[in-house]
Amino acid sequence: MDAAIKSIRPGKPSDRQPENRPAELDPAEFLAAAVRADQPRPARAEAEAAVKTLLAYIGENTEREGLLDTPRRVVEAFDELYQGYHQCPAEVLDRTFGETAGYDDFVLVRDIEFTSQCEHHMMPFYGKAHIAYTPVERVVGLSKLARLTDIFARRLQTQEHLTAQIAAAIDEVLKPRGVAVLIEAEHTCMSVRGVAKHGASTFTSRFTGMFRDNPAEQARFLSLVRGTTR
């Protein structure tokens, strides 16, 4: 795991090391990568043929009736699971309300459910994202934070990068006083293969601006997310 994105240990937010951000986690770079134009890609028939190859590889008879439509279905499922590559995060956040009406606290949306695919195994990981930002002038509709999460989740991801990309996009587009993102997820590449441990949660977080600089705000965010008021 990247040193810059530490797991949160419950009750010990003060344990965090001062942030030392490696170049690969530079927010501007992330955003540039995230909004790049679609890459040239193979034809659908080629993708379906590749699925057929995988079926043969695992020892299947690709001509048996139950599997005849499987390559097509798998590619269709891929279209859905990876549609985030064709969606622009900046566009989602672009429609803002200019009027904060003197509101000067952070806005928190918690328990945003998502499913993503790990880039190491192409297996699902899923869980919840909790996102807060403190607006300066620009406020977005609350559903936009959920939309933003989906755009990044519907790509091949690591949980660390998903966390950082969400924070970077909000930072770059809304220019808020700070962003806090906490993601908790279960990885099927760990629960159904490999060490096969069910129920293990992975936590990643990203704090910018006032959340990074002010431990009290960070702690307030974390206690709201942990739901002491739930």
Ligand SMILES: [Zn+2]
């Ligand atoms: Zn994995």
